[in-house]
Structures are given as C-alpha cells and as structure tokens.
Amino acid sequence: MPSQKKQVWFITGCSSGFGEQFVRQLRAQGDEVVATGRNAETRLAHLKETGATILDLDVTAPQAELDAKFQQAIDIHGTVDVLVNNAGYIQCGAVEELTQEDMQRSLDTNFHGPINLTRAALPHFRSKGENGQGAGLIIYMGSQSGFWGEPAGAAYCASKFALEGAVESLSKELGFLAPGIKPLIIEAGMFTTEVMVKLNHVPHRVEFWRPLNEACRVRGAGNYRNEPGNAVELVSKVIQIAKGVGVAEGKKEIPLRIPFGSDCVGFLKQKIAQMQGVLDEWEDVARSTDFEGHKGPMPELPPQT
Known part of the structure; x- marks a missing residue:
C-alpha cells in the first residue's frame, strides 16, 4: 500500500550529491530528515535552512558510536522509518599499485559503514510493525560497480560487490523472520554529482601502470558534467519507490535491486549476456562434477513455525 x-x-553522506538531494526533496515534502556527515558543522551548514536535523557522523566510527548516533535520532524524532546508506568515495588505482591499506579504507567506508549502520538500525526496525514482522526500509546507494568491474576500480568495485552480497544475504534473513523490513540496493550509473572531481588516485607506484592511471584521470575529468544521469530525477524516483507512489504505483513489491541510468542498464545487459554465454558453453562441464545420482540442490531453510 502507498x-x-x-x-x-x-541519511549518511549529505554534504553534496545524492545525499543533499534526499535532504532537500524530503524536507520540501514535509518529511523529517536526520542529515549526517563528517565535520557536519561546516560541511552540512548549507542544509540548516531546510530544517533538517544535522548530526556529525563518520560512518567508519566504531559500532558503539554508530549505535549511539542512531539512537540519538530516535530520541529526537521518536522513530526512524528509512535509513539511506549513501556515504562513500572512489579510490582509483591498478590492483598491483593499491596497498592493503588503500583497499581497507575503501571497504571501511563503502562496505563496513553501511553494514554497521544496518546493525544499528535493525533492533529499532524489528520492534516496529505488526505480528512481530518488523517495519522499515534500508536503502543502499550502490553502483553499477557492484556487478561490473572497471580497470583501476578494484578497491571501489570490491567494496560494492561485497555490499551487494551481504545485503542479498540480509534480505533472505529478513524474509525468513522479519519480512516487514525491506532492503533496497540502488544500482546507479554515472549521475550529476561531484563524485568525478573527488576521485582518489593512488600515486604512481609501479611505472608499468602509468598509462592506465593517466587514462583514468582523463576519463574521470571527461565524465564530469557529462554524466548521462540526472541526480535530481534519481532521488525523486527513489523517494517515490520508498513511499509506494509515482513510479511505484501498482507495483506488487520492491525488488532487492533496481538499476538507474541508461549506462547502468547497458552494463547490466552485457553482464547478463556474458554470464548466459558462459552457462550455455560450460553448463555440461559444471554438471559433470556432481556425484552420480545426487538428488539435486540443497534444501531451503525450513518454514518458520
């Protein structure tokens, strides 16, 4: 029902881009918003006039701090209905040049941050709803990089691939015991945000990869202000989906993943075609490794009693 x-x-990561758009559009519609970000006093000062609650939050903080910050939001507004995991950044560099520390920073922000905030939110969402089924929506601002690897994008893609896997598992856990809580991954292509001028490039550490790194810098600069996607439209439609109105009118159920942007749709179709091609050619080999006479897939979890 709408x-x-x-x-x-x-909402996390509200200083610019999708996060700022969520704050402005939701406040214009009269919803209450807790806008968060690092160094909020200065970096979110431009949002104070919206009337949003501004809280300082670093998504890489320890779990106890994230729990306390989410509880602070509940104390202020009495509840939270929707969590938007938006904060993130892009680390660029070839795998050989990326250090473990580079990869860890990307994972801490883009993967552990959203998952830790999910842990902070779940007890509250589980306490809501009817018949013990919980209630709430958890939105993950994902990326086409969650299913499509890019050269020099290993750190970012690894974090987004990991997030997709964890949230898919979460969705099945919730479906088993708390179906009123819905996770939603927004797989976005390139949209009109500031992300392309905030790319983090590793230093030239291995001379062999210099041409790739230079090409990635040129590509990033060329993409800025040339993105096919309109961030205002994406956020508007995600809000409609969250409320069950507009583009979501008449839809039976919110899926786990929704792609946004023609570029994302194109990459997704390529990925599906590639995987189908592999399956068509190699399925007989894959099946040949089973024990003869095995009765089929492992059983699903037993139904809840």
Missing part, C-alpha cells in the same frame, strides 16, 4: 504518512529518514 505510504502517504510523513516519514523520518536517517
């Missing part, structure tokens, strides 16, 4: 009631949203 949700016309006003909601309370907790």
